[in-house]
Amino acid sequence: MEKVVLGIDIGATSAKLGLVDSAGNILVESSIPTPVNTSGVSAADFVKSLCEAAFVLQHQAQAPVELIGIGVGAPNANYNKGTIEFAANLPWQHEIVPFVELMQAYFPDLTIRITNDANAAAIGEMVYGGAKGMKDFVSITLGTGLGSGIVVGGELVYGCDGFAGEVGHFIMVPNGRRCGCGRQGCLETYVSATGLKQTAFEVMSRRYFTDKSLLKAASFNEITPKYIADAAQQGDSIALEVFEKTGEMLGLALANIVAFSSPEAIFLYGGLANAGDLLLTPTRKSMRDNMLKNFCKRTDDGQFVQEPNALLLLSKLNNKNGSVLGAAALVWHKK
Amino acid sequence: MEKVVLGIDIGATSAKLGLVDSAGNILVESSIPTPVNTSGVSAADFVKSLCEAAFVLQHQAQAPVELIGIGVGAPNANYNKGTIEFAANLPWQHEIVPFVELMQAYFPDLTIRITNDANAAAIGEMVYGGAKGMKDFVSITLGTGLGSGIVVGGELVYGCDGFAGEVGHFIMVPNGRRCGCGRQGCLETYVSATGLKQTAFEVMSRRYFTDKSLLKAASFNEITPKYIADAAQQGDSIALEVFEKTGEMLGLALANIVAFSSPEAIFLYGGLANAGDLLLTPTRKSMRDNMLKNFCKRTDDGQFVQEPNALLLLSKLNNKNGSVLGAAALVWHKK
Numbered sequence A, B: 001m002e003k004v005v006l007g008i009d010i011g012a013t014s015a016k017l018g019l020v021d022s023a024g025n026i027l028v029e030s031s032i033p034t035p036v037n038t039s040g041v042s043a044a045d046f047v048k049s050l051c052e053a054a055f056v057l058q059h060q061a062q063a064p065v066e067l068i069g070i071g072v073g074a075p076n077a078n079y080n081k082g083t084i085e086f087a088a089n090l091p092w093q094h095e096i097v098p099f100v101e102l103m104q105a106y107f108p109d110l111t112i113r114i115t116n117d118a119n120a121a122a123i124g125e126m127v128y129g130g131a132k133g134m135k136d137f138v139s140i141t142l143g144t145g146l147g148s149g150i151v152v153g154g155e156l157v158y159g160c161d162g163f164a165g166e167v168g169h170f171i172m173v174p175n176g177r178r179c180g181c182g183r184q185g186c187l188e189t190y191v192s193a194t195g196l197k198q199t200a201f202e203v204m205s206r207r208y209f210t211d212k213s214l215l216k217a218a219s220f221n222e223i224t225p226k227y228i229a230d231a232a233q234q235g236d237s238i239a240l241e242v243f244e245k246t247g248e249m250l251g252l253a254l255a256n257i258v259a260f261s262s263p264e265a266i267f268l269y270g271g272l273a274n275a276g277d278l279l280l281t282p283t284r285k286s287m288r289d290n291m292l293k294n295f296c297k298r299t300d301d302g303q304f305v306q307e308p309n310a311l312l313l314l315s316k317l318n319n320k321n322g323s324v325l326g327a328a329a330l331v332w333h334k335k
Helices: A043-060 A099-104 A117-128 A193-207 A225-233 A237-261 A271-275 A277-290 A322-332 B043-060 B099-104 B117-128 B193-207 B225-233 B237-261 B271-275 B277-290 B322-332
Strands: A002-010 A014-020 A026-033 A065-073 A083-085 A111-115 A137-142 A146-152 A265-269 A312-314 B002-010 B014-020 B026-033 B065-073 B083-085 B111-115 B137-142 B146-152 B265-269 B312-314
Touching: A002 A026, A002 A043, A002 A322, A014 A043, A014 A322, A026 A043, A026 A322, A043 A065, A043 A099, A065 A099, A065 A117, A065 A322, A083 A099, A099 A111, A111 A117, A111 A322, A117 A137, A117 A146, A117 A265, A117 A322, A137 A237, A137 A271, A193 A225, A193 A237, A193 A271, A225 A237, A225 A271, A225 A277, A237 A265, A237 A277, A237 B237, A265 A271, A271 A277, A277 A312, B002 B026, B002 B043, B002 B322, B014 B043, B014 B322, B026 B043, B026 B322, B043 B065, B043 B099, B065 B099, B065 B117, B065 B322, B083 B099, B099 B111, B111 B117, B111 B322, B117 B137, B117 B146, B117 B265, B117 B322, B137 B237, B137 B271, B193 B225, B193 B237, B193 B271, B225 B237, B225 B271, B225 B277, B237 B265, B237 B277, B265 B271, B271 B277, B277 B312
Parallel strands: A002 A065, A065 A111, A137 A265, A265 A312, B002 B065, B065 B111, B137 B265, B265 B312
Antiparallel strands: A002 A014, A014 A026, A137 A146, B002 B014, B014 B026, B137 B146
């Protein structure tokens, strides 16, 4: 019987499930809705629904499979404790949910691991993606916010409390944009789907009278990263400046990350990564401008050549079901 | 026979040597001058002098000792390769010196390890100091510049190339103060012995006409961190603002470090750490203001209480020969 791991990705609107083999193929998948914040659904009831969906999924595989473990990616998940803690976008925002313990009741003999979605993406990159064989790398997840997973010596960095890797909450601009975390100037208020929109409106507020732009037709609620990217592809100068400013800020943050842990590569994962060169080019330029020379490749004569092109890469899990793969990789990584 | 490790700390003016036992006692110590930049002394000749001093030292111990290894702390040292690379303050600034290989010729059977002085301080803290038993912590060395050693999962973070831990070169202020590395706004231009002096003159340039200050009597060449600290202890308002601003910047950088690797503690080591509460108090305040709530301790009712007091500590190696201890700890840490 083929061995599989159940990967579960819990998002704000739905939870995706998939049975994943050791090579990273998703044999079957399904999803259930995540209860909305105001639903009053208890964490125990949600876990019951998830486990029932998992039982059904096992019977949908074409050939019989042997389930060897469950990996879960979820917001505010704590790997060390197996909990989801105070997750703002889930109905249990004031609770510490003992998620692994609740699931273990349904699968008493299985390895069950949970971590946040950005960490799961990093593990997925290492097991199935562009970081295969790398010991030191960083994965940046660009979604509504900015998440990060940091791998040092082949292991994810969890820190003393399981909460390491909050690069999205680097304070980049003291007294800058207001962040959902209650502070100001966090990286994710500039570099994320939301940050990109905010930057679009900042640039428009400055150039509104002097420049034509496709962006003028969209409200804040309507505008999306794809909308801005499409405009930029058509040469819209305001949309292009939005990506330049976003890359400038991301490159500065990445230069500081490189100074900290000197990774072999940094991977961009998530919706905004689909902007490709629109984001990569200004980010690499900013890294080149801001990185300590030590961290750039050297030519043979001892002269420094700054070369962040090989350092900043797009994730190989983009456009796949990367979040489910990453969750499953949590178990495959250490069987 | 008692087992000892030879710890060597190579500084810009002298190299200190000490025989260190497993408990962190320095049995005997000595030093030789580091050749000045313009001396033309080759790296091979300097290593020969060091090894001769080491042979002499072994005979100065009160009882016979068994030398089991050599640990070296040096600027721009690369642990992975055993080299000192392009060290600006040593006569071999354009060379990659194969330091371990050169020493190994004199001590063919011994384990010899080299790392930069800030990494050595971190290992020393873990083996002999306040980080005993900790798996995740950061050590900040405040000297002429700002060095750092980052420990994750009980191991020093070297990164893919041996150069991780360059927190002193976090860019904190785009287009800020000029740094020796050729860039602008690096943390160490604000937080270090040199940075403190620069801040003193910045504050004076703003408040010169309105405030009395002891600092007005000293030239830039004369002024020292101790001079500024002594003035602050006497209530000198300009000197106090210098420490406040320094702590503010350090606290912001440390808040970002906490978001990255979530350490159990951060230790301040080196001359500037002797300023004690003058530096600790504003730094802790800034951490409190800038840290993500997750990383502060929680009370039982799930409310957050920000408590960086337990997170930011003074090194227990200050006022000891910490750099020699740290170098020796490189070997004792992994026998």
